[in-house]
Amino acid sequence: MPEIKELLEDHKVMLPRFLSRNFDMPKKTFDVIVQGENLSIPSRLYGDVPPPPNCSDAQKLVWSCLYSRMSDGFVREKFLKEVLHINSPYVVPFVIQLCGEYVIEIISIIHSNLSKLNREMYIEFFNDNPEFIHLTRQRATSYWNCYFQYEKPLNESRLAFEVLSYFEAPKPKN
Numbered sequence: 001m002p003e004i005k006e007l008l009e010d011h012k013v014m015l016p017r018f019l020s021r022n023f024d025m026p027k028k029t030f031d032v033i034v035q036g037e038n039l040s041i042p043s044r045l046y047g048d049v050p051p052p053p054n055c056s057d058a059q060k061l062v063w064s065c066l067y068s069r070m071s072d073g074f075v076r077e078k079f080l081k082e083v084l085h086i087n088s089p090y091v092v093p094f095v096i097q098l099c100g101e102y103v104i105e106i107i108s109i110i111h112s113n114l115s116k117l118n119r120e121m122y123i124e125f126f127n128d129n130p131e132f133i134h135l136t137r138q139r140a141t142s143y144w145n146c147y148f149q150y151e152k153p154l155n156e157s158r159l160a161f162e163v164l165s166y167f168e169a170p171k172p173k174n
Helices: 004-010 014-022 057-067 073-083 092-099 104-112 119-128 130-148 159-166
Strands: 029-034 037-042
Touching: 029 092, 029 119, 029 130, 037 092, 057 073, 073 092, 073 104, 092 104, 092 119, 092 130, 092 159, 104 159, 119 130, 130 159
Parallel strands: none
Antiparallel strands: 029 037
16 A cells, blocks of 8 residues: 555645545644654644545545544544554654644543554654643643533543553663
């Protein structure tokens, strides 16, 4: 199966056209580094989820990653489940971005699948994107403080912190 990177390269013209026809164009993006390359990802996509285009499984993976950025939490959850098990460094930012959001059910899915994820690949992403990880942790803290501090049991509401800590590179011993 071709890598997401190759598909994104092959679809530089098709992808913006697809996005502009099916979504309100994103006003905000987040930037990350994946395998030494800058990648700009929509923070949120608004609009209806169109029927899957006639495309290969690899192309559907690209769309699924993008759908994980939809404004509807149920849609994000559905498409997270489709990409979470894919072992590609280009899926990682889509998964980690969800840890800085407020939908505890989505974070719970990521948390319950930690052992199935390629930890080294995620650690590499964390090492390459310290500002993004710091911002994601700040968002998780803010959402926890706002929505979950008193409403959920501590262990359930802290799942985002556990996910983020799981992928931090081990600190060297002095």
